Amino acid sequence: MLARVSTPQKSSPNASPARRQEILQTAARVFAEQGYNATTVRKIADEAGLLAGSLYYHFDSKESMLEEILSGFLDELWEGYDEVVAAGLSPKETLEALVTESFREIDRHRDAVAIYQKEARQLAAQPRFEFLAESQRRFEQVWLETLERGVSAQDFRADLDLRLAYRFLRDTVWVAASWYRPGGGHSPEQIARQYLSMVLEGIAVPG
Amino acid sequence: MLARVSTPQKSSPNASPARRQEILQTAARVFAEQGYNATTVRKIADEAGLLAGSLYYHFDSKESMLEEILSGFLDELWEGYDEVVAAGLSPKETLEALVTESFREIDRHRDAVAIYQKEARQLAAQPRFEFLAESQRRFEQVWLETLERGVSAQDFRADLDLRLAYRFLRDTVWVAASWYRPGGGHSPEQIARQYLSMVLEGIAVPG
Amino acid sequence: MLARVSTPQKSSPNASPARRQEILQTAARVFAEQGYNATTVRKIADEAGLLAGSLYYHFDSKESMLEEILSGFLDELWEGYDEVVAAGLSPKETLEALVTESFREIDRHRDAVAIYQKEARQLAAQPRFEFLAESQRRFEQVWLETLERGVSAQDFRADLDLRLAYRFLRDTVWVAASWYRPGGGHSPEQIARQYLSMVLEGIAVPG
């Protein structure tokens, strides 16, 4: 199990989940736009239509909002990934499915992904965000295994530095969150197809 | 002109460049490690071996250190890029040269690149960091042109979404700064070659 | 329009006016006693019975307190002056009314007047305190006009250097704020009468 099994709702277990979720999405948006550190709790409150102090009825702290945003995203991500892994596909099909699933998550959790991209490295050092490090480890494992299986199965080139290829794929996919706009002409699946085409076959005319 | 024509040294232009540069490198390292916002001026001072207030003898503000770090990096980057562009190479050779030059800059300005990756989007909105937006525009122009020329010359596949391909290349290259360690077994040129191999030919075994 | 049409209450416009006003009066007193620059925000807070940081719940900055104190005073001053001017009195009566009104304002806004005396010249150069310069211009205009009308009407001596006389009157009246103590035996009207007697008839025994 990866992030959190159950999403934590520490304070105010009786708070209406709707309002809570609304605030959380507002927070995610502002964190993504301005960066976590640069976002004041007052800014979130303003955008959510209440006063800064009132946030603390719903959440323990600014940090706990961040935690909930990130763990919520990772929980869903791993649900998708686990399904892919469990499906017993060929290495190439697995890679295609993982990339496609990733773009779907970017589509659904754009803000969370953007926050993750920007803050994960720093956060992972804190005990509270240990689950980020854990997720990273498992992420690497899944992808590396797929690449290794693919080399053995002659799906992928044998002359690759696999750690480099892993990073290449990982970055390539996730960085998309920084410019991807949901509802902007391309569906996640379309984007995934294009990316896969470049990644698998290269951009050069074979010759 | 890109970043700044001449690197600004606002306060104490006569300050010994040695100490100044030393402090600036320390600042760059800490900014890269902890993020600009999360870095206190005191932390920089501690690491540089003086008191927080003393930094202000050399620099106007924390922000001016950031500006100098980023514009210094971009100045050098564009020196390299301009040379490549002026060399009149084929599209594919140009792309190879740009990627290689990029990895060389990452090698030389690892901290600045990491800061750039993390902060540029937010910063570019401020008038003071207008040069970041300008650099981004020119960057896009150079790469897109190269891709377009390459499609015409049948160096690159004709079925690519070029804007997507541009982002793919851009991200792929620069994100490397987040994990690349200078002196870590691979030279910038070696990394560049591997990247180019993946990018140009793909990771799949051609079928 | 003179100072501000409406007194600005930038931050927390809904803050209880009572506490706000209390703090503002404390600030005015301390500014008057120690000078604006020499007054620390902490000193104000101490005297008002809260912590320095808490001031920023009520006000944007130390400077905005100063602005509000001065513009509040000038707003009231001009209410009074405008009434006098609108009354259509003879030049001499106008001058008497203006002087009397001035002493009344000194009585009501002693601290603000003292601050004004000490800081206005420097402040007026800043865009934020443009309204001080504007007030000064209008002030001069009202007084000079009254003097000129008075000379024509043979209320005042024809051999006066009017600009000199204007300064003489202006300073004479306002400097009183630096030593005038409200509730100190003399009412503003009594002080005004004495001043007027000296100003109009001189201190020498005629002869």
Add this chain to the structure above:
Amino acid sequence: MLARVSTPQKSSPNASPARRQEILQTAARVFAEQGYNATTVRKIADEAGLLAGSLYYHFDSKESMLEEILSGFLDELWEGYDEVVAAGLSPKETLEALVTESFREIDRHRDAVAIYQKEARQLAAQPRFEFLAESQRRFEQVWLETLERGVSAQDFRADLDLRLAYRFLRDTVWVAASWYRPGGGHSPEQIARQYLSMVLEGIAVPG
């Protein structure tokens, strides 16, 4: 004796008096323009053409510059006043001589007078500036005595509140420093005459 008998030159008794005096005049000008507190030692140094630290070769501290400026002015002022008092003139002539002498001092020590006007009240509380309080006391004594003698001699009106009249005269004269520009068309003697005319005979047409 009033201020200091001998001007103190605490540090660097070997410093060339010329340079010293030059710096002191620069300091006086800047203090007068910007206010003592708002003036940085660096600003003085800039204007005097050396570095901030170098000022400390000539002076012990910023405060000691201030002290020297003010005591220098007061020393000269009292030389003039003492002569007037010793001359054995009639009360009215004494008053005329004091006013004239005051305007001469304003002419010669414009900056010092402006500083005095703005800062004396606050400074007089500090032991170091005790001489300001002393000067004020003696000042009041000389003027009040002259007024009292004048009333007895029927030079001045008997119905005056003498303390009020004293303040009236004092302020009237000294405030002039805030707008008086040496070499601006009027000699100190001319200004004095005009002031005296207003003060003695009033501005109204005698009826």
Add this chain to the structure above:
DNA sequence: CATGAATGAGAATTCATTCAT
């Protein structure tokens, strides 16, 4: 659930002053 008012720790910055060279 929400507000208004505050707290308190820490942030960046300023500046008079020192001192070895």
Add this chain to the structure above:
DNA sequence: GATGAATGAATTCTCATTCAT
């Protein structure tokens, strides 16, 4: 006499957080 480089204390201001109402 002057400089360059620092010190260290103080200053304004920010902000997450608390809590009585």
